[in-house]
Amino acid sequence: MFEPTIKDIAKICGVGVSTVSRAINNHPDINPETKEKIMNTIREYGYVPNDSARNLKRVDAKAIAVLVKGIANPFFTSMIKVIEQECKKKHYAMELSHIEADEDEVDVAQKVVKEKRLRGIIFLGGLFSHSEEKLKKLSVPFVFSTVGSIPENISKNIYSSISVDDRRESARMVDFLIRLGHTQIAILVAEATEESIGKLRLEGYCDALRAHGIEMNHRLICQTRNELSHFSMENGYLSTKKLLERGERFTALYAVSDALAIGALRALHDAGLRVPEDISLAGFDGIEMASYTVPSLTTMHQPVEEMAKDTTRLLFDIIAEKTKHQHITYEAELMIKESTAKRS
Amino acid sequence: MFEPTIKDIAKICGVGVSTVSRAINNHPDINPETKEKIMNTIREYGYVPNDSARNLKRVDAKAIAVLVKGIANPFFTSMIKVIEQECKKKHYAMELSHIEADEDEVDVAQKVVKEKRLRGIIFLGGLFSHSEEKLKKLSVPFVFSTVGSIPENISKNIYSSISVDDRRESARMVDFLIRLGHTQIAILVAEATEESIGKLRLEGYCDALRAHGIEMNHRLICQTRNELSHFSMENGYLSTKKLLERGERFTALYAVSDALAIGALRALHDAGLRVPEDISLAGFDGIEMASYTVPSLTTMHQPVEEMAKDTTRLLFDIIAEKTKHQHITYEAELMIKESTAKRS
DNA sequence: TTGTCCATTGGAAACGTTACCGAAATCGAT
DNA sequence: ATCGATTTCGGTAACGTTTCCAATGGACAA
Numbered sequence: 001m002f003e004p005t006i007k008d009i010a011k012i013c014g015v016g017v018s019t020v021s022r023a024i025n026n027h028p029d030i031n032p033e034t035k036e037k038i039m040n041t042i043r044e045y046g047y048v049p050n051d052s053a054r055n056l057k058r059v060d061a062k063a064i065a066v067l068v069k070g071i072a073n074p075f076f077t078s079m080i081k082v083i084e085q086e087c088k089k090k091h092y093a094m095e096l097s098h099i100e101a102d103e104d105e106v107d108v109a110q111k112v113v114k115e116k117r118l119r120g121i122i123f124l125g126g127l128f129s130h131s132e133e134k135l136k137k138l139s140v141p142f143v144f145s146t147v148g149s150i151p152e153n154i155s156k157n158i159y160s161s162i163s164v165d166d167r168r169e170s171a172r173m174v175d176f177l178i179r180l181g182h183t184q185i186a187i188l189v190a191e192a193t194e195e196s197i198g199k200l201r202l203e204g205y206c207d208a209l210r211a212h213g214i215e216m217n218h219r220l221i222c223q224t225r226n227e228l229s230h231f232s233m234e235n236g237y238l239s240t241k242k243l244l245e246r247g248e249r250f251t252a253l254y255a256v257s258d259a260l261a262i263g264a265l266r267a268l269h270d271a272g273l274r275v276p277e278d279i280s281l282a283g284f285d286g287i288e289m290a291s292y293t294v295p296s297l298t299t300m301h302q303p304v305e306e307m308a309k310d311t312t313r314l315l316f317d318i319i320a321e322k323t324k325h326q327h328i329t330y331e332a333e334l335m336i337k338e339s340t341a342k343r344s
Numbered sequence: 345m346f347e348p349t350i351k352d353i354a355k356i357c358g359v360g361v362s363t364v365s366r367a368i369n370n371h372p373d374i375n376p377e378t379k380e381k382i383m384n385t386i387r388e389y390g391y392v393p394n395d396s397a398r399n400l401k402r403v404d405a406k407a408i409a410v411l412v413k414g415i416a417n418p419f420f421t422s423m424i425k426v427i428e429q430e431c432k433k434k435h436y437a438m439e440l441s442h443i444e445a446d447e448d449e450v451d452v453a454q455k456v457v458k459e460k461r462l463r464g465i466i467f468l469g470g471l472f473s474h475s476e477e478k479l480k481k482l483s484v485p486f487v488f489s490t491v492g493s494i495p496e497n498i499s500k501n502i503y504s505s506i507s508v509d510d511r512r513e514s515a516r517m518v519d520f521l522i523r524l525g526h527t528q529i530a531i532l533v534a535e536a537t538e539e540s541i542g543k544l545r546l547e548g549y550c551d552a553l554r555a556h557g558i559e560m561n562h563r564l565i566c567q568t569r570n571e572l573s574h575f576s577m578e579n580g581y582l583s584t585k586k587l588l589e590r591g592e593r594f595t596a597l598y599a600v601s602d603a604l605a606i607g608a609l610r611a612l613h614d615a616g617l618r619v620p621e622d623i624s625l626a627g628f629d630g631i632e633m634a635s636y637t638v639p640s641l642t643t644m645h646q647p648v649e650e651m652a653k654d655t656t657r658l659l660f661d662i663i664a665e666k667t668k669h670q671h672i673t674y675e676a677e678l679m680i681k682e683s684t685a686k687r688s
Numbered sequence: 689t690t691g692t693c694c695a696t697t698g699g700a701a702a703c704g705t706t707a708c709c710g711a712a713a714t715c716g717a718t
Numbered sequence: 719a720t721c722g723a724t725t726t727c728g729g730t731a732a733c734g735t736t737t738c739c740a741a742t743g744g745a746c747a748a
Contacts, residue, residue: 003458003483005733005734005735006734006735006736007734007735010698015697015698016697016698016699017698017699017734017735017736018697018698018699018700018736018737018738019696019697019698021735021736021737022696022697022736024735025736029695029696029697030695030696030697031695031696031697034696034697046454046458048454048455048458048459049459049734049735050400050458050459050461050733050734050735051396051459051460051461052395052396052397052398052399052400052405052460052461052733052734052735053396053400053703053733053734053735053736054396054734054735054736055396055703055735056394056396056397056400056703056704056705056733056734056735056736057702057703057734057735057736057737058703058735058736059703061396071425074418077421081415084442096440098428110390110392111392114347114390114392114394115392115393115394115395116395116396117394117395117396137390139347233632233633233636234632237636262633262636263636265636265638266635266636266637266638266640269638288577288578289577289606289633291610292577292581292606292607292609292610293610293637293638294609294610294613294637294638296610349703349704349705350704350705350706351704351705354728359727359728360727360728360729361704361705361706361728361729361730362706362707362708362727362728362729362730363726363727363728365705365706365707366706366726366727368705369706373725373726373727374725374726374727375725375726375727378726378727393704393705394703394704394705396703396704396705397703397704397705397706397733398704398705398706399705399733400703400704400705400706400733400734400735401704401705401706401707401732401733402705402706402733403733689748690747690748691746691747691748692745692746692747692748693744693745693746693747694743694744694745694746695742695743695744695745696741696742696743696744697740697741697742697743698739698740698741698742699738699739699740699741700737700738700739700740701736701737701738701739702735702736702737702738703734703735703736704733705732705733706731706732706733707730707731707732708729708730708731708732709728709729709730709731710727710728710729711726711727711728711729712725712726712727712728713724713725713726713727714723714724714725714726715722715723715724715725716721716722716723716724717720717721717722717723718719718720718721718722
């Protein structure tokens with residue numbers, strides 16, 4: 001199979017390679033007729049420019065990377081989909097890469113950036129606890145989207161962040177449960193290490209209890225660690241089962257992610273407990289699935305679409321130096337569904 | 345920020361670039377000591393080889409593409425995850441790309457292959473109705489995984505395929521429902537155009553009815569088309585609602601994918617119908633979520649893990665010319681759960 | 689006519705790597 | 719000591735593009 005290169009096209013058209021290049025890249029300094037002729041032969045011979053050669057020559061590739069920690073969470077799947085759409089619009093390539101639980105996200109980022117000459121990075125999920133100097137080594141702009149809190153001692157000028165105020169919104173959810181009359185509220189946190197999202201949401205839980213003068217019962221905090229994926233349905237199922245087997249008493253269960261809540265729902269059902277009659281159940285994230293469970297799930301809905309779009313646009317703007325680093329916080333929406341009820 | 349190249353490393357070590365290249369690529373013709381020294385400076389200076397330059401020089405990039413049609417289906421998400429793992433093991437890069445509903449998969453494939461110099465392609469989902477000559481233009485090997493049936497007139501020697509026997513397994517599911525005493529079985533098919541998977545599963549449905557001498561009622565075949573994503577929960581929900589509003593009578597509902605079934609479950613619940621007491625519900629795919637619904641979903645479980653692994657390995661083997669094209673069919677497993685019951 | 693300017697173009701040097709080819713050095717064996 | 723074989727290495731030509739820079743030609747003003 002003959003694969004034409006730019007030289008072949010040039011030869012066929014009887015022009016120089018630079019002219020063909022100009023035609024391909026919409027350069028202004030070219031005669032419309034010549035361009036027309038070149039584009040025709042390109043179509044005819046099915047010529048497609050070699051990406052590697054382009055990226056090699058260009059100072060920077062038209063591409064960004066999305067590094068996800070914990071792809072299992074459907075919330076991220078939604079975000080990625082939107083990010084990809086945005087990238088396509090801007091004719092940017094998107095390099096998607098998972099970060100294993102034991103990998104350091106910044107190390108991975110550094111490697112990817114150098115390998116592929118990317119122009120920017122989006123970190124999705126995971127937590128963050130890196131030194132400023134390490135961050136600075138990342139020679140391209142990056143934005144943290146929906147990651148845990150970032151240590152105060154890192155200058156806000158060297159990175160962007162996008163997320164809801166996890167701690168506050170979490171507190172709102174718990175506050176809602178308390179106002180329904182619940183005082184014994186169990187919480188499902190997959191992992192609450194360091195500055196993870198789970199930790200933030202757990203803190204929100206504590207805030208709300210404290211605000212209402214409810215004494216915290218440590219045995220109602222369920223942190224069963226699942227090595228594989230923190231925010232999985234399976235983890236929610238197993239954790240809840242363990243909680244019930246321990247014989248803890250509670251009238252409401254708050255899972256810090258919808259996936260966990262869905263697993264919890266099943267576990268409660270298996271134990272013969274009715275939701276919401278016996279136990280109220282609440283989640284967090286607002287994934288599509290939450291509307292389809294029976295009973296449907298009360299949850300804190302994060303504006304995924306908006307967040308993903310803003311994440312991408314912000315990164316592009318920073319790359320184009322149209323703006324400096326920003327830190328955007330979104331409002332989550334409390335979606336009251338069937339899984340929660342007044343304490344009977 | 346200084347970004348060292350292979351030349352810089354060579355200069356620092358006082359060796360030639362080819363020696364550094366040999367060190368990086370584990371070539372045999374190199375003194376272990378030299379290699380050691382080079383690797384140390386590489387680590388010290390944080391050198392990472394430029395991927396574009398590598399791929400440009402190498403005849404073929406160490407990369408394959410995965411082209412998915414209908415990423416919404418969680419079944420594909422699982423497959424992709426496994427495929428990615430397999431690629432990592434073989435040190436292959438994986439280029440993931442969605443195919444929009446209106447795009448031609450082979451055209452996209454052709455473009456991607458040329459652009460990135462890939463060694464192979466995995467087609468995931470979608471349907472297939474292309475001419476043999478067009479397929480032949482694809483200069484790299486490819487395997488169809490879980491796509492609809494492929495026209496008979498295309499030589500089986502130019503492509504590989506991996507899937508369950510959708511028609512047969514679908515018939516098995518319906519047969520199971522019939523044996524439970526159901527005769528009025530509605531079916532939810534998202535799209536049944538051309539040679540799609542939906543069509544195949546619908547044919548299986550017809551086969552089973554015919555085998556049992558049950559007359560088909562066309563009004564029980566629900567093909568509501570959703571422009572966005574065929575196998576979505578929303579589509580299942582809306583279709584079922586429409587079916588109920590039309591006042592059709594049926595005692596069992598068979599959705600050709602679990603996502604559809606989950607939407608259906610919710611719609612049935614909203615209509616005050618109990619599953620399985622009033623209506624038996626069955627799905628297809630065997631996604632994780634099917635185990636967590638209440639009631640849990642009777643479904644045909646496809647061996648995702650195995651299929652994804654085999655898909656990847658098969659492609660690698662074909663690339664390495666260790667084998668010719670193959671066509672593998674898997675057994676699905678009928679998972680009987682709570683959502684189906686004997687007709688009362 | 690002559691000179692200037694603009695619009696188009698072609699040539700060639702990079703970009704960073706790998707692969708080939710040949711050279712140097714080391715080593716046994718005769 | 720000589721010679722071939724083996725190990726280890728360096729130089730250099732690609733890979734396919736983009737981007738400079740210079741060149742060509744025509745149009746236009748002086």
